[in-house]
Amino acid sequence: MASAVSLSQVAREGANDEYTDYLVYKRLSESSRTKDPKMREILDTLSRTEYGHYEFWKKYMPADSRVSPNRSAIYLTLFLRLIFGNTFAIKYLEKHETAVIKKYKSVKDAIPEADRRQFDEMVRDEEEHENTFLGQMQGPYLKYISFIILGLADAIVEISGIHAGSLGIYHSTEITGLAGIVAGASASIAMASAAYAQAKQGFAGSPAISAVFTGVSYFINAVVLATPYFLTRSQLTAISTSIILAILIIAFISYYNSIVSQGRFLRDFTELAGIMLGASAALFVFGLLIRSVFGITIV
Numbered sequence: 646m647a648s649a650v651s652l653s654q655v656a657r658e659g660a661n662d663e664y665t666d667y668l669v670y671k672r673l674s675e676s677s678r679t680k681d682p683k684m685r686e687i688l689d690t691l692s693r694t695e696y697g698h699y700e701f702w703k704k705y706m707p708a709d710s711r712v713s714p715n716r717s718a719i720y721l722t723l724f725l726r727l728i729f730g731n732t733f734a735i736k737y738l739e740k741h742e743t744a745v746i747k748k749y750k751s752v753k754d755a756i757p758e759a760d761r762r763q764f765d766e767m768v769r770d771e772e773e774h775e776n777t778f779l780g781q782m783q784g785p786y787l788k789y790i791s792f793i794i795l796g797l798a799d800a801i802v803e804i805s806g807i808h809a810g811s812l813g814i815y816h817s818t819e820i821t822g823l824a825g826i827v828a829g830a831s832a833s834i835a836m837a838s839a840a841y842a843q844a845k846q847g848f849a850g851s852p853a854i855s856a857v858f859t860g861v862s863y864f865i866n867a868v869v870l871a872t873p874y875f876l877t878r879s880q881l882t883a884i885s886t887s888i889i890l891a892i893l894i895i896a897f898i899s900y901y902n903s904i905v906s907q908g909r910f911l912r913d914f915t916e917l918a919g920i921m922l923g924a925s926a927a928l929f930v931f932g933l934l935i936r937s938v939f940g941i942t943i944v
Contacts, residue, residue: 655748656705662745663702665714665912667695669722669738672844673731684731691735698767701760703711729901746771790905792840792855796862799836801891802921804829804867808874808887809925813932818883822874829867833860866894884925889923 671693679685703712718738722756726734749768756764809822837860844852883924899914 652705652752653707655752656702657707657710657751658703660699660706660712661714663699664712665718667692667699668714669719670695670735672723673726673734676726678726678730688731688735691938694770698770701763701767704760709851733901733905737800739902742771775884789850789855789858790901792844792859793862794898794902795840796833796836796859797866797894800829800832800863800866800887800918801870801894801917802924804870805831805888805891805921806928808870808884810928810932812880812884813929813934814882814936818874818878818880821880821883822871823870825867825874829864829871833864833867836860838861869894888922888925892918893923 653656670688672765673679674688674692676686679688699712720869722734722738725737746768749764749771753764753768754759807828808821808825811824812818815821838858839857841852844855848855870887870891873890874883877883877886896914897919899908899910899917902908902913903910
């Protein structure tokens with residue numbers, strides 16, 4: 646009896662989840678923004694697969710239950726597609742698949758023998774079939790994500806450190822902000838050159854585009870982190886605001902990487918934030934020592 650109750654509960658949740666995914670894939674495949682025929686075909690195949698899963702679970706739902714798709718999940722996924730593209734949106738949607746597969750397998754013994762083969766095929770779809778399709782639908786610029794992340798991550802650590810070190814030397818927030826931008830401009834060129842050389846070593850994409858993404862992301866980040874220093878004369882306010890911005894950018898980088906590359910958000914966030922804060926603290930102390938030794942009093 647417990648197994649039957651468990652099966653009906655899983656069936657209700659499964660039907661709602663699968664129908665939600667079906668609606669998302671269907672809307673993405675029919676969207677005018679999906680221009681690539683191959684991607685449209687993949688999305689259409691995924692929508693039909695999800696609908697088949699929904700029909701399977703619908704048979705085991707309680708008679709008085711109604712299918713209720715998660716509208717907020719649909720709109721959120723469509724919004725993410727609008728901002729980050731199809732690949733990110735679909736990988737976000739599929740991120741919960743491990744938990745779903747585990748839940749499905751927990752009621753395997755309660756599935757009647759007549760439907761066991763269909764059940765096994767459905768689980769296999771979740772484990773392999775959809776992942777195969779997702780591997781084929783890489784966006785045209787997704788392969789450059791690592792170069793963008795490289796530029797952002799390096800800029801956060803280096804520019805935050807430069808700001809902290811400059812505050813240790815100078816009293817002026819404007820000079821500190823300017824030091825970050827000048828260093829950012831120089832470092833962005835160096836990073837772009839390094840990315841170009843790295844991409845020349847067997848990378849499937851364009852070395853020039855890789856260099857542009859790395860350099861531009863680095864410089865934009867440098868400008869963002871320097872902006873607070875031009876908006877206030879308070880050193881504490883400026884560095885606190887800049888560090889908060891850096892932490893928000895780190896959170897974004899870590900989250901994006903956890904979706905697209907299946908990284909670990911908390912681990913990546915903690916490591917990069919720890920390095921940035923540690924470097925900033927060390928360079929601030931170093932700047933204070935330089936100001937103390939050389940008697941620099943620039944205001």
